[in-house]
Amino acid sequence: MSTRSVSVGSLEIGGNNPVRVESMLKTPLEDPEECAIELHGLAEEGCEMVRVAFPDPSKAEALRILLSQAEIPLMADIHFDPDLAVLSLKAGVPAIRINPGNMGSPERLAEILRLAADRQAVIRIGANSGSLSGTQLAEAGNDRAMTLVRAVEEQLRFLLKHRFENIILSAKSTSIPETIRANALLSERYPYPLHIGITEAGPDLRGVVKNSVGIGILLNQGIGDTIRVSVTGPSVKEVETGYSILNALEIRRRGFDLISCPTCGRRRIDVQALVQRILPSLGTLPDGFSVAVMGCEVNGPREAAHADLGISGSPNGYILFSRGKVITTAGTDNLEEVLKSVLDRIGPK
Numbered sequence: 395m396s397t398r399s400v401s402v403g404s405l406e407i408g409g410n411n412p413v414r415v416e417s418m419l420k421t422p423l424e425d426p427e428e429c430a431i432e433l434h435g436l437a438e439e440g441c442e443m444v445r446v447a448f449p450d451p452s453k454a455e456a457l458r459i460l461l462s463q464a465e466i467p468l469m470a471d472i473h474f475d476p477d478l479a480v481l482s483l484k485a486g487v488p489a490i491r492i493n494p495g496n497m498g499s500p501e502r503l504a505e506i507l508r509l510a511a512d513r514q515a516v517i518r519i520g521a522n523s524g525s526l527s528g529t530q531l532a533e534a535g536n537d538r539a540m541t542l543v544r545a546v547e548e549q550l551r552f553l554l555k556h557r558f559e560n561i562i563l564s565a566k567s568t569s570i571p572e573t574i575r576a577n578a579l580l581s582e583r584y585p586y587p588l589h590i591g592i593t594e595a596g597p598d599l600r601g602v603v604k605n606s607v608g609i610g611i612l613l614n615q616g617i618g619d620t621i622r623v624s625v626t627g628p629s630v631k632e633v634e635t636g637y638s639i640l641n642a643l644e645i646r647r648r649g650f651d652l653i654s655c656p657t658c659g660r661r662r663i664d665v666q667a668l669v670q671r672i673l674p675s676l677g678t679l680p681d682g683f684s685v686a687v688m689g690c691e692v693n694g695p696r697e698a699a700h701a702d703l704g705i706s707g708s709p710n711g712y713i714l715f716s717r718g719k720v721i722t723t724a725g726t727d728n729l730e731e732v733l734k735s736v737l738d739r740i741g742p743k
Contacts (some may be wrong), residue, residue, distance in 0.1 A: 396619050397585040400560050400743060401515045403467035403488040405442055407516075407562065408587030410544035414620035415615065415636040416589070417629045418471070423453040423460070430463050437465040438635040440648055443620070445491060458485045467473045469518065476502035483509045483595065489516040490550070491564075491582050495527055498507050500552065507558045516560050517553065521545040521576075522593055523567035539575035542567065546580060562620070564589040568739050570608040581617045588668040590618035601625035602635050609639055653701060654688040661689030662707030672705065676735050695720055705733070716740050 399409030403736055407414055417436050421428045423446065436444055447725040448470045455710040461468060470482035470491040479490050483506070488508070510517055521542045532540040542565040553561060563586050565576040568590060577590055590612050612618045621639070623632040640646040657665050669687050676685060686698035689706050691713060692704025699718030706713050711725040714736050721740070724732035 395616055396581075396587045397664040398559075398587065399422075400562060400587055401488075402443055402469065402516050405467050406724060407443075409619075411619070413439060413618060413640060414442045415633055415640070416443045416445065416622040417441050417621055417632045417636075418622065419447070419586045420629050423448065423456040423565070425577075426456050426459055428458075432465060433460065433466075434634075436481075436632050436633060437536055439630045440637060441466060441629075441633045443467045443469060443489075445471050446487075447471045448478050448544075451475075451477060451481055451555055454485055455484060457487070461486050469516075480509060482492075483513055483515055486513075487515065488513075489518060490731045491518040491520045493520055503552060504556055507553060507556045508572055510560065514560065516562060517558070518562040518589060519546050519549045519553070520564040520589070521549075523569065523572060524594065534599065538567065538569070539572045542572065542576040543579045546584075550584070558592055561586045562589050563587070564591075568592065568594040568603060572610075574611055575609050577617050578615070587619040588617060589620045589622065589624040590626050593624055595624050597626035601627070605635060606639055606642075606680070610643060613639070613643055613645060622709050627709055647682035649682040650676065651682060653684060653698060653699075653715075655693045657689045660710065662694060663689055663712070665689045665707075668705065670708075670716070671729070672733060675730050675737075677737075690735045700718070703736065 396408040399408050399411055419429055419432055421432045423429060426579050433444060443466060446468050467488050469491055471485045471491050471562055472479045477490060482490055523538060526541050530541050530545060535543055546563055546565050562579050563584060565580060567573045574608055577588060581588060590609055592604050592608040595601040607619050623635040625632055637648045641651060648719060652670055654665055665687055684701045685703050686701035688694045688698050690707050692715055695715040695718050696706060698704045703715060704715045711723060712729055713723055714721045721736055722732060
């Protein structure tokens with residue numbers, strides 16, 4: 395992780411702080427009521443910062459209203475027009491994201507830096523594989539990862555020249571290898587917090603897999619201070635997936651950990667149906683509490699011996715166990731009752 399940290403409002407990013415989970419509003423600013431609903435849903439899901447597309451000066455008042463309602467910090471996403479960066483900072487956003495090379499003249503960018511410094515706002519330099527020019531690629535010998543790095547560095551040099559260091563760096567590609575290499579290079583060269591993700595990763599399972607692989611590899615190498623899972627779908631799914639990645643890597647825990655076997659010919663129960671059956675009974679277990687649902691007594695107390703609570707199939711119904719030790723048994727007709735009793739005894743107090 396980075397050695398430097400920044401503050402986006404009350405949110406600390408980088409340094410020794412937890413890896414943060416972000417998303418981006420899918421609702422356009424012209425629909426303020428739906429924006430507020432989506433933003434609240436993201437906050438409920440555990441999202442810690444939300445990027446908001448700010449494409450038009452006429453949306454400045456809508457942005458101000460959203461800021462007044464926001465439960466978590468907002469970052470304005472700015473492209474091409476430096477006036478939008480100025481307007482968003484004056485509206486009160488604690489952070490903006492700019493794309494290297496599209497902020498107009500050096501004088502306009504310097505104006506943005508002065509305003510950001512006055513307001514103690516953070517600037518994320520966000521390079522994206524989709525916005526690389528043919529000239530940039532040619533200068534880097536068609537090395538796309540290096541082109542991303544150079545695009546970030548070009549903007550970074552300008553910010554540092556003006557003594558602005560309230561910075562987050564970001565280099566994203568739809569290619570996992572390109573993203574990994576670009577971020578590894580940036581991590582080696584600079585101490586600033588890194589925002590990581592795989593851009594344009596796709597829908598549903600395809601998007602989840604690409605994000606999980608790319609973000610997971612980087613985090614496992616100690617690279618990345620804040621993440622955004624990018625999928626074509628509801629923004630709350632991005633946050634849910636982000637925390638699932640952090641849980642799987644044992645970097646950060648949110649919610650309980652559900653373990654279940656893939657099933658085989660030994661199974662004595664329908665594991666998938668049992669998972670759905672018990673979920674309503676689990677309630678709000680604490681972060682990191684592990685629940686295992688296993689198809690047979692072989693996979694039960696033995697292979698899931700580390701689970702805080704486990705349920706496995708048996709010849710006569712179900713076995714309930716904790717940390718490898720059998721607690722009790724249950725039949726098909728009284729499972730929920732027995733499960734509640736067990737959770738009352740071993741669950742969180």
